[in-house]
Amino acid sequence: MTQQIAIDPITRIEGHAKITIQLDDQGIVRDARLHITQFRGFEKLCEGRRFGEMPALTARICGICPVSHLIASAKACDALLAVRIPETAEKLRRIFNLAQLVQSHALSFFHLSSPDFLLGMDADPAARNIVGVIQANPQLARDGIRLRQFGQQIIEWLAGKRIHPSWVVPGGVAQPLSADKREQMLAGIPEAIDITQRALQWFRGVLHQFSEEIQTFANFPTLFLGLVTETGALEHYDGVLRVVDSAGNVIADRINPDDYQDFIGEAVEPWTYLKFPYYKPIGYPEGIYRVGPLARLNLASRCGTPLADEAWAEFRTLERGAVLSSFHYHYARLIEILYGLERIQQLLNEPDILSTNVQAVAGPNRTEGIGVAEAPRGTLIHHYRIDKDGLVTWANLIIATGHNNLAMNRGILQAAKHFVKGEQIQEGMLNRVEAVIRCFDPCLSCSTHAVGQMPLHVQLLSHDGRVLDEARR
Amino acid sequence: MNQPVRVKTLKIDDRDVSGREDETILEVARQNGIFIPTLCHLDGLTSIGACRLCLVEVKGVSRLLPACVTRVEEGMEVYTQSERLQKYRRMTLELLFSERNHICSVCVVNGHCELQSLAQTLGMTHVGVPYRFPRLPVDASHERFVVDHNRCILCTRCVRVCDEIEGAHTWDVMGRGIDSRVITDLSEPWGDSETCTSCGKCVNVCPTGALFEKGKPVADRLKKRQFLPYLTMMREERR
Numbered sequence: 001m002t003q004q005i006a007i008d009p010i011t012r013i014e015g016h017a018k019i020t021i022q023l024d025d026q027g028i029v030r031d032a033r034l035h036i037t038q039f040r041g042f043e044k045l046c047e048g049r050r051f052g053e054m055p056a057l058t059a060r061i062c063g064i065c066p067v068s069h070l071i072a073s074a075k076a077c078d079a080l081l082a083v084r085i086p087e088t089a090e091k092l093r094r095i096f097n098l099a100q101l102v103q104s105h106a107l108s109f110f111h112l113s114s115p116d117f118l119l120g121m122d123a124d125p126a127a128r129n130i131v132g133v134i135q136a137n138p139q140l141a142r143d144g145i146r147l148r149q150f151g152q153q154i155i156e157w158l159a160g161k162r163i164h165p166s167w168v169v170p171g172g173v174a175q176p177l178s179a180d181k182r183e184q185m186l187a188g189i190p191e192a193i194d195i196t197q198r199a200l201q202w203f204r205g206v207l208h209q210f211s212e213e214i215q216t217f218a219n220f221p222t223l224f225l226g227l228v229t230e231t232g233a234l235e236h237y238d239g240v241l242r243v244v245d246s247a248g249n250v251i252a253d254r255i256n257p258d259d260y261q262d263f264i265g266e267a268v269e270p271w272t273y274l275k276f277p278y279y280k281p282i283g284y285p286e287g288i289y290r291v292g293p294l295a296r297l298n299l300a301s302r303c304g305t306p307l308a309d310e311a312w313a314e315f316r317t318l319e320r321g322a323v324l325s326s327f328h329y330h331y332a333r334l335i336e337i338l339y340g341l342e343r344i345q346q347l348l349n350e351p352d353i354l355s356t357n358v359q360a361v362a363g364p365n366r367t368e369g370i371g372v373a374e375a376p377r378g379t380l381i382h383h384y385r386i387d388k389d390g391l392v393t394w395a396n397l398i399i400a401t402g403h404n405n406l407a408m409n410r411g412i413l414q415a416a417k418h419f420v421k422g423e424q425i426q427e428g429m430l431n432r433v434e435a436v437i438r439c440f441d442p443c444l445s446c447s448t449h450a451v452g453q454m455p456l457h458v459q460l461l462s463h464d465g466r467v468l469d470e471a472r473r
Numbered sequence: 474m475n476q477p478v479r480v481k482t483l484k485i486d487d488r489d490v491s492g493r494e495d496e497t498i499l500e501v502a503r504q505n506g507i508f509i510p511t512l513c514h515l516d517g518l519t520s521i522g523a524c525r526l527c528l529v530e531v532k533g534v535s536r537l538l539p540a541c542v543t544r545v546e547e548g549m550e551v552y553t554q555s556e557r558l559q560k561y562r563r564m565t566l567e568l569l570f571s572e573r574n575h576i577c578s579v580c581v582v583n584g585h586c587e588l589q590s591l592a593q594t595l596g597m598t599h600v601g602v603p604y605r606f607p608r609l610p611v612d613a614s615h616e617r618f619v620v621d622h623n624r625c626i627l628c629t630r631c632v633r634v635c636d637e638i639e640g641a642h643t644w645d646v647m648g649r650g651i652d653s654r655v656i657t658d659l660s661e662p663w664g665d666s667e668t669c670t671s672c673g674k675c676v677n678v679c680p681t682g683a684l685f686e687k688g689k690p691v692a693d694r695l696k697k698r699q700f701l702p703y704l705t706m707m708r709e710e711r712r
Contacts (some may be wrong), residue, residue: 048610048611049611050611050619050621050686050687052688053579053581056577056579060578060579164578275544363687363688388611389612389613389614390663390687391611391613398644
């Protein structure tokens with residue numbers, strides 16, 4: 001008989017999903033799937049619009065990471081204009097993108113995931129949230145809120161508003177940075193770095209309590225993919241694509257992002273609207289790879305800023321070769337926040353950062369443009385084709401969470417095999433399976449470009465397809 | 474010898490006001506700081522009473538009258554803010570919004586749009602009729618300008634400014650009823666128009682994001698209309 005377990009507190013991921021766990025006739029977990037159940041069709045509705053509207057249009061895919069879409073889209077538009085944007089504009093876009101990284105990672109780590117680290121995976125779900133964190137460790141909660149606010153504040157200082165600003169435009173940015181805003185940003189950085197250092201120290205201290213989760217949360221060999229600089233350092237705005245294997249060996253390097261289609265294929269499964277990108281030279285589904293903070297720290301040969309480099313070196317000693325446990329996405333996020341803050345500081349101190357030459361003006365000069373950047377969750381690809389008047393005829397978007405789809409599915413299976421016992425869904429198990437997903441900080445509304453509310457819904461299915469148990473949030 | 478100007482006295486919203494006999498209710502109301510919403514009307518262009526937003530009640534007349542084309546008369550009692558009028562104005566706006574694809578959040582004039590700001594001013598919170606979601610083209614063939622039919626409300630300001638001020642008459646209206654559409658020349662791509670002088674007046678008088686200049690980011694397009702009263706004045710002086 002089916003039993004419905006109602007769990008009131010909402011789930012802590014961006015967007016919602018359904019998980020099914022399939023048991024065999026012995027009652028042992030055989031398969032587990034993450035279903036993304038809705039569809040939005042952004043690529044289609046962009047057709048016929050002017051390419052100059054694409055940054056604003058695609059930014060509406062997501063309210064958490066509009067900045068990432070603005071950046072990738074504007075880069076694709078730069079390619080259509082066939083211009084090199086002014087150096088100051090590039091630096092300002094970099095600051096914008098890193099501020100987004102800081103605020104999004106802070107949201108993921110402090111607001112969404114820290115309740116698990118602080119209160120434990122088996123804690124009462126009613127308390128296992130940011131309010132619970134405020135009660136148990138007010139300093140940590142305050143730090144998280146402050147850090148996210150700082151990232152958002154930089155976005156607002158640059159672009160005029162925090163959500164869906166229209167400041168990034170094809171050819172550069174709409175407004176230069178003013179001297180007083182620059183001072184305000186610089187003044188806030190030391191505090192933000194202190195907060196991040198404090199969080200890193202605290203997180204390293206609690207890591208040992210989660211050895212079981214570290215071993216079972218999507219901890220398996222995969223490839224890692226993402227941008228690095230020409231010299232192999234951590235990169236979020238431009239650069240070249242690199243792929244490393246689970247031993248940490250570089251298997252493809254200096255890939256021009258324009259050639260992404262030679263390396264990334266997209267498979268479709270009938271039970272989910274989220275596609276499965278895979279590494280083409282290896283094929284589907286063996287060409288499983290991960291993107292995002294963990295991947296970026298595995299790919300890079302260094303970060304390029306002093307404090308982040310120190311933290312990165314310590315991080316890479318966690319495992320030999322690449323760090324494989326997806327639990328360490330959280331750790332990687334903190335290091336990237338540190339990097340982001342240091343890098344913003346460096347960029348703000350560049351002599352030409354206040355230059356008013358921030359936009360290259362041109363009409364459409366090419367009919368095809370590709371923009372690739374690193375969003376907080378991983379590599380984001382915007383690819384447009386336009387007609388001679390500049391109207392979009394075709395668009396393809398590959399979003400970070402999509403890249404991780406294969407790994408998330410396999411990660412759920414791994415965790416389910418370890419934690420699911422019997423025909424009933426236990427709260428701790430539910431939270432752990434969900435926490436696997438949370439490691440990837442997936443943005444499901446982004447990755448399916450999907451609309452509406454998709455509550456997390458877990459079903460435990462017997463070998464003949466009967467629903468043994470289910471739980472909803 | 475000039476005819477003496479006759480002055481009419483009337484009441485608007487119970488206020489005693491006066492106006493020249495050749496003035497409209499709208500002009501007299503605006504001179505007296507009384508707000509009447511308009512969309513198709515623009516000072517300097519011929520009024521056509523098409524959008525129906527300026528409808529007012531006149532005591533003793535059973536139907537509603539468009540203020541922009543109704544002359545003032547002696548002893549008139551005009552009401553501009555009754556419940557009924559507000560309801561109709563909101564309904565008119567709702568119909569405009571439902572007729573085409575007005576997606577403010579990604580529109581090029583978001584924040585500078587007359588349709589959008591009227592909806593806010595008049596308290597239009599919902600659209601009570603189903604949206605039609607028509608499939609309409611965007612014509613970006615002109616070197617500098619774009620016409621996006623999704624955002625057009627058929628106010629015909631572009632048609633009038635092109636005809637009356639620029640004298641080119643590039644713009645006109647094609648089709649009937651719900652299928653009406655503004656066209657350039659004989660419904661040719663704007664970029665192929667032989668009559669268009671690329672003066673940009675149509676773009677600047679357009680109340681929405683239907684006509685806009687290429688190259689500027691979304692929500693950054695301010696319409697510049699200062700030219701219109703000057704041009705109108707110059708033309709009148711020459712006549």
